[in-house]
Amino acid sequence: MKRFLEIIPGFLSWLILITIVLLFIFRPIVTAVIMIIFLMYWVCRLCYMSVLLALAHHRVITKRNIPWFAMCQKVSSKPAVGDIVHIVLYTIYKEPQEVLEESLKSIKESHYPKDKMILVLAGEERESGSFGRLTSLKEKFDQDFKEILITIHPKNVIGEIPAKGANATFAAKKTYEYLMLNKIPIENVIISCFDADTCVDKNYFSCLTYNFLKNPKRHQMSFQPFPVYSNNIYRAPSFARVMEMGSTFWQLIESMRYEKFITFSSHSMSFKTLVEVDYWPVDLISDDSLIFWKCFLKYNGDYTTYPLEVPVFMDIAVGKNFFDTIKVQYKQKRRWAWGVENFAFVGEGFLRNNKIALYEKIKRLAQLLDNHVSWATWAIIITFITPLTLFWGNLILKDSLVLFNLSYINSIILNTSGFILVLCVSISHVFIPPRPPGVSRFIYVQFVLQWLLIPFISAVLGSLPSLDAQTRLMLGKYLYFNATPKARRNVKNK
Amino acid sequence: MKEETYFILRKFAFWTMSLVFIFCTPLIVFYSIGYKFDSASSKFLKTGLLSIKTFPKGVNVLMNAHKTGETTPCVLRGLLPKKYNIVLEKEGFYPYEMPVYVRPSFVSEIDVVLVPREKNIEKLKFNFNVYRFFINKQFFGEKIVFFADRGIYILDTDFKNVLKVSSMDLGSILVNSLEGLKQYGNQLIFWNKKNVWMVKVLESNSDILPDIVPLYETEEEIKGVFLGMKDRYLIVHAGSYIFALDVQNPLVTFPVFTPQSPEAKIFYDERTETLFVRDSVPASEGHSLYRIELVPIIAEKKEHEKIS
Numbered sequence: 001m002k003r004f005l006e007i008i009p010g011f012l013s014w015l016i017l018i019t020i021v022l023l024f025i026f027r028p029i030v031t032a033v034i035m036i037i038f039l040m041y042w043v044c045r046l047c048y049m050s051v052l053l054a055l056a057h058h059r060v061i062t063k064r065n066i067p068w069f070a071m072c073q074k075v076s077s078k079p080a081v082g083d084i085v086h087i088v089l090y091t092i093y094k095e096p097q098e099v100l101e102e103s104l105k106s107i108k109e110s111h112y113p114k115d116k117m118i119l120v121l122a123g124e125e126r127e128s129g130s131f132g133r134l135t136s137l138k139e140k141f142d143q144d145f146k147e148i149l150i151t152i153h154p155k156n157v158i159g160e161i162p163a164k165g166a167n168a169t170f171a172a173k174k175t176y177e178y179l180m181l182n183k184i185p186i187e188n189v190i191i192s193c194f195d196a197d198t199c200v201d202k203n204y205f206s207c208l209t210y211n212f213l214k215n216p217k218r219h220q221m222s223f224q225p226f227p228v229y230s231n232n233i234y235r236a237p238s239f240a241r242v243m244e245m246g247s248t249f250w251q252l253i254e255s256m257r258y259e260k261f262i263t264f265s266s267h268s269m270s271f272k273t274l275v276e277v278d279y280w281p282v283d284l285i286s287d288d289s290l291i292f293w294k295c296f297l298k299y300n301g302d303y304t305t306y307p308l309e310v311p312v313f314m315d316i317a318v319g320k321n322f323f324d325t326i327k328v329q330y331k332q333k334r335r336w337a338w339g340v341e342n343f344a345f346v347g348e349g350f351l352r353n354n355k356i357a358l359y360e361k362i363k364r365l366a367q368l369l370d371n372h373v374s375w376a377t378w379a380i381i382i383t384f385i386t387p388l389t390l391f392w393g394n395l396i397l398k399d400s401l402v403l404f405n406l407s408y409i410n411s412i413i414l415n416t417s418g419f420i421l422v423l424c425v426s427i428s429h430v431f432i433p434p435r436p437p438g439v440s441r442f443i444y445v446q447f448v449l450q451w452l453l454i455p456f457i458s459a460v461l462g463s464l465p466s467l468d469a470q471t472r473l474m475l476g477k478y479l480y481f482n483a484t485p486k487a488r489r490n491v492k493n494k
Numbered sequence: 495m496k497e498e499t500y501f502i503l504r505k506f507a508f509w510t511m512s513l514v515f516i517f518c519t520p521l522i523v524f525y526s527i528g529y530k531f532d533s534a535s536s537k538f539l540k541t542g543l544l545s546i547k548t549f550p551k552g553v554n555v556l557m558n559a560h561k562t563g564e565t566t567p568c569v570l571r572g573l574l575p576k577k578y579n580i581v582l583e584k585e586g587f588y589p590y591e592m593p594v595y596v597r598p599s600f601v602s603e604i605d606v607v608l609v610p611r612e613k614n615i616e617k618l619k620f621n622f623n624v625y626r627f628f629i630n631k632q633f634f635g636e637k638i639v640f641f642a643d644r645g646i647y648i649l650d651t652d653f654k655n656v657l658k659v660s661s662m663d664l665g666s667i668l669v670n671s672l673e674g675l676k677q678y679g680n681q682l683i684f685w686n687k688k689n690v691w692m693v694k695v696l697e698s699n700s701d702i703l704p705d706i707v708p709l710y711e712t713e714e715e716i717k718g719v720f721l722g723m724k725d726r727y728l729i730v731h732a733g734s735y736i737f738a739l740d741v742q743n744p745l746v747t748f749p750v751f752t753p754q755s756p757e758a759k760i761f762y763d764e765r766t767e768t769l770f771v772r773d774s775v776p777a778s779e780g781h782s783l784y785r786i787e788l789v790p791i792i793a794e795k796k797e798h799e800k801i802s
Contacts, residue, residue, distance in 0.1 A: 405526035
């Protein structure tokens with residue numbers, strides 16, 4: 001059954017792409033009509049997503065800087081704000097020391113009592129000298145927090161794959177032992193699992209604590225900040241900036257669809273819940289989203305993700321040079337797209353669970369399938385197949401009215417996309433950190449013009465990695481976790 | 495704004511876009527196929543489209559003697575399938591009238607060039623008696639070479655620049671007997687049935703002009719002249735001979751091919767330096783094609799000259 005479910009997304013994506021091409025060769029008029037319907041659907045969907053983006057943007061700018069800690073103190077709940085302990089877990093594998101220091105510094109500077117914060121630096125035995133490196137980091141920040149724990153995840157553990165989830169799980173289990181030893185009740189503990197380059201907003205922990213306290217179903221809820229990839233924005237190539245800003249926008253859009261919002265990358269949740277669901281998966285790559293589905297299945301569908309109003313800042317994946325950056329970006333996006341493995345995981349889980357309503361199961365699976373199949377196909381169809389269709393149609397059926405109108409509708413769509421690009425440019429401006437010294441002010445012109453790359457980038461670094469991931473999963477050629485290289489050449493961006 | 499308000503706004507946007515998709519898509523698809531609701535007959539009718547392009551642009555379009563209000567380039571949509579009389583009008587141009595048949599679900603195209611009513615007529619500002627002119631194609635456009643009573647001239651097609659090549663008056667009779675003219679670099683070569691001449695073209699007007707050099711003279715008929723071998727040799731087909739003639743030293747000639755038949759035809763491909771000859775086959779009544787690469791022939795000749 002698992003294999004069958006793994007095949008479905010890739011099969012469907014390829015079926016859509018091949019059918020459109022074949023249909024156009026043999027039934028060009030029918031294909032043109034289908035393309036018109038498809039383009040109309042995407043215009044409507046893009047407009048809807050733009051509204052969501054504008055709403056999310058409004059929500060963020062109006063709520064990001066409110067006095068969250070003062071609000072925490074006003075919440076009358078049990079546990080109270082003073083009872084809450086934060087575990088901040090950093091999974092570390094070969095990230096440069098300056099990246100880690102900058103991340104820890106951001107936590108140190110956050111507006112939340114540090115005596116309520118325990119840092120866990122989760123290193124890997126695979127990385128030689130990891131313990132020494134983390135120890136020097138601990139010595140530097142030891143006085144600033146309640147405790148800094150160092151864990152080293154052993155290599156070659158049977159039943160695990162060398163991935164972030166396995167490391168995070170090992171560290172969380174060690175943390176559990178520490179909490180038990182120190183008699184800290186785990187229902188009062190919030191754990192934040194961060195990538196090594198995650199720098200928090202100064203209000204992050206206050207906002208997180210407030211939302212944790214005020215919500216009665218706090219143990220049936222994950223808390224998701226929106227990731228802003230801006231730590232090295234002034235040093236990254238234009239296409240990488242657009243790609244990552246697109247990821248931020250996607251998270252903002254998703255954050256407005258509460259009922260289907262799931263965890264992604266750096267996120268927070270109740271430690272009690274984490275223990276109850278037996279931590280993150282250790283044999284799968286997309287641990288960040290799978291933890292949501294584990295909880296969802298555990299609580300029979302009564303589990304949600306709350307979109308936090310504050311951001312976390314992360315690095316844009318860059319390589320040693322332009323072409324290496326393309327490679328790094330492609331591999332990172334393919335790893336993200338490997339989240340398609342969730343479909344089989346959730347499908348199997350739904351088969352075993354009789355308490356979740358059938359409608360809910362179908363809706364959730366359909367949403368997952370739609371997300372991944374759309375990701376793999378729509379940009380390829382719009383960027384490559386539609387222009388080819390128009391070109392080919394002009395050669396073989398120059399006087400066909402449908403093909404003539406397809407070209408007309410396509411031009412309307414491009415104009416609509418233009419409006420959406422203007423919206424993107426104006427919203428992205430909010431997330432760009434101040435220009436560091438030594439960077440020309442002409443970079444702002446680049447920040448505007450870079451959005452013109454969107455159609456090409458969304459196909460090459462959006463759909464293709466996704467199609468690649470789905471094809472591998474379909475063929476049973478499983479992907480191994482590929483840590484994105486982190487390099488902070490300009491650490492004073494924020 | 496409260497979370498509930500965001501939720502309501504989101505739902506509003508979702509349903510608005512869903513309704514737009516549900517109601518607009520069928521209309522757009524029907525419209526794209528060519529369907530149009532005809533209020534007179536209360537029926538959906540299949541229509542066609544007329545695309546009109548003109549040179550120049552901005553031409554008024556009249557359909558069945560009624561103004562459409564459109565100017566070219568334009569697209570007239572939703573036309574019922576039948577014959578239309580289209581008139582294209584623009585001030586300063588002759589109106590263009592044509593019938594067009596619009597077919598259902600098809601695009602009919604009109605692409606016309608309008609002819610101006612008033613023409614610019616410009617006379618050569620010099621009072622020459624022009625005997626004859628040739629159009630000389632060059633890499634960057636074309637030039638006019640004309641023979642007049644005051645000599646040979648090269649003229650830009652816009653009449654702006656005139657370059658005097660020679661002061662010699664060849665006379666009307668001789669000029670009108672010319673069979674062809676070609677320019678290779680700075681050499682202007684022209685010929686009639688008995689003679690081939692060459693004159694060097696200077697880059698600017700000068701008081702001292704080079705003479706017209708007779709390159710070749712024959713009692714037989716010159717049937718074709720080509721320039722080959724890096725513009726150094728004239729390939730001449732005269733009478734029953736095909737030979738190469740050194741342009742810089744007209745005394746140097748050598749045979750290239752001797753056709754069997756006086757009706758032989760030749761073509762010289764200047765790009766590949768290859769000569770093609772249609773000639774009769776010995777001991778046969780038929781004809782065949784011959785392909786002769788000139789490079790080895792001339793190289794052999796040069797080598798032979800060096801040795802001797």
